[in-house]
Amino acid sequence: MKTIGVFTSGGDAPGMNACLRAVVRTALYEELRVVGVRRGYAGMLEGEFQKMDHTSVSNIIQFGGTVLKTGRSEEFLRPEARAKVAGLLRDEGIEGLVAIGGDGTFRGAHDLWAEHKMPIIGVPATIDNDVYGTDATIGYDSAVNTAVQAIDRIRDTAISHERLFFVEVMGRQAGFIALEVGAAGGAEMILLPEYDTSVEEVCETIKAGIAQGKTSSIVVVAEGDEEGGALEIARKVHRLTGIECRATILGHTQRGGNPTARDRVLASKLGAAAVRALMAGEADKMVGMAAGELSLTPLADTWGKKKPLDERLYELASILAA
Numbered sequence: 001m002k003t004i005g006v007f008t009s010g011g012d013a014p015g016m017n018a019c020l021r022a023v024v025r026t027a028l029y030e031e032l033r034v035v036g037v038r039r040g041y042a043g044m045l046e047g048e049f050q051k052m053d054h055t056s057v058s059n060i061i062q063f064g065g066t067v068l069k070t071g072r073s074e075e076f077l078r079p080e081a082r083a084k085v086a087g088l089l090r091d092e093g094i095e096g097l098v099a100i101g102g103d104g105t106f107r108g109a110h111d112l113w114a115e116h117k118m119p120i121i122g123v124p125a126t127i128d129n130d131v132y133g134t135d136a137t138i139g140y141d142s143a144v145n146t147a148v149q150a151i152d153r154i155r156d157t158a159i160s161h162e163r164l165f166f167v168e169v170m171g172r173q174a175g176f177i178a179l180e181v182g183a184a185g186g187a188e189m190i191l192l193p194e195y196d197t198s199v200e201e202v203c204e205t206i207k208a209g210i211a212q213g214k215t216s217s218i219v220v221v222a223e224g225d226e227e228g229g230a231l232e233i234a235r236k237v238h239r240l241t242g243i244e245c246r247a248t249i250l251g252h253t254q255r256g257g258n259p260t261a262r263d264r265v266l267a268s269k270l271g272a273a274a275v276r277a278l279m280a281g282e283a284d285k286m287v288g289m290a291a292g293e294l295s296l297t298p299l300a301d302t303w304g305k306k307k308p309l310d311e312r313l314y315e316l317a318s319i320l321a322a
Helices: 016-029 040-045 079-091 103-116 140-161 176-184 199-211 230-241 261-279 299-304 311-321
Strands: 003-008 033-037 049-052 096-101 120-124 164-169 189-191 217-222 245-249 285-290 293-298
Touching: 003 016, 003 040, 016 033, 016 096, 016 261, 033 040, 040 079, 079 103, 096 103, 096 261, 103 120, 103 299, 120 261, 120 299, 140 164, 140 176, 140 217, 140 245, 140 261, 164 176, 164 230, 176 189, 176 217, 176 311, 189 199, 189 311, 199 217, 199 230, 217 230, 230 245, 261 285, 261 293, 285 299, 293 299
Parallel strands: 003 033, 003 096, 096 120, 120 285, 164 217, 164 245, 189 217
Antiparallel strands: 033 049, 285 293
C-alpha cells in the first residue's frame, strides 16, 4: 500500500482534528502518501481531494470541528454513486481509506467495501457514544464536559430563584450523554430513551423533593425521551403540578469547542491504529478502545449490535439524588 485517503463524515465531534493529525503523520512516518477528502461522501462524489503533508495538520489538535469539513450525502446511498466514488478513488491512486465518523459513516464505508473491495478502517467519532465496539467515541468526553459546565451554571440560577429546570442534552436514540451529565451534575432525575419514565413519575419525584425541603431541582433530559424534549416535559409538569418550570436546550454547543485532553489522546491513538490496521491488510473494521486496549470490530457490528448503558451508574445517580 502506497497511498491512503482520509475523511470526516456525519456530525462533527471535538477531537476529529486530532484524529486527522494522527492519521496523516503516522502515514507519513510509514512513508505513505496521504490524500484528504473534503466534505465527506458528498465531496468524495465530486472528487474533492487534496494532498496532505505535515503542515496540513499543524496546529489543529486543539480545535473542534474538522479542517476537512464534513457533510451528509443522500446521493451516496445509491449503488451507482458508490461505483462512481470507487472509480474516483482509484483514479487518485487511493488504495485504502480511514473513515472518521459514526454509524452512518460506517454504513457507507461497509457498502463501499462490500461492493468494490475498497479497504476501509473506521474511527469512531461522535459525541453520542452510541457505537458498539469501543468504550468511548471521540468527542464524547468533550460533549459531556461542555454540558456539565452548563448545568453547573444553570444550578446557580436554579438555587437563586428556587426553580425547577429541565435541561435537554443531545442523544436522540441513546442516553449516554444524559446519563453521565446527570450523574456528574447531581441531577434530581435523568430521563433517557432507554428507560420509560412517565411525566407522572417526574411530578411525584419533584413533589417528594419539595416535601423533603428541596427548593430547586435539575432534571436532565435526553432529546430522544419518549415524553418529548425539555420544553414539552416542562409544560406537562407545570400543567399537572402548577410548579414554575424552566427549560434549557443545550443543542449544538455540545459539538463545538476545544476537545478535552482525554479526547485528544483517544483520537491520536485511534488515528494511528487505523493507519497500521490498513497496512496490516485489515478492512471493513473499526478501531476502538475496549478496557484500555486497542480493538478491531467488524463495521456491521458497530451499528448492528446494541451498546449497553451503564445500568449501575443509572442506579447510583438515582440513589445519590434522593
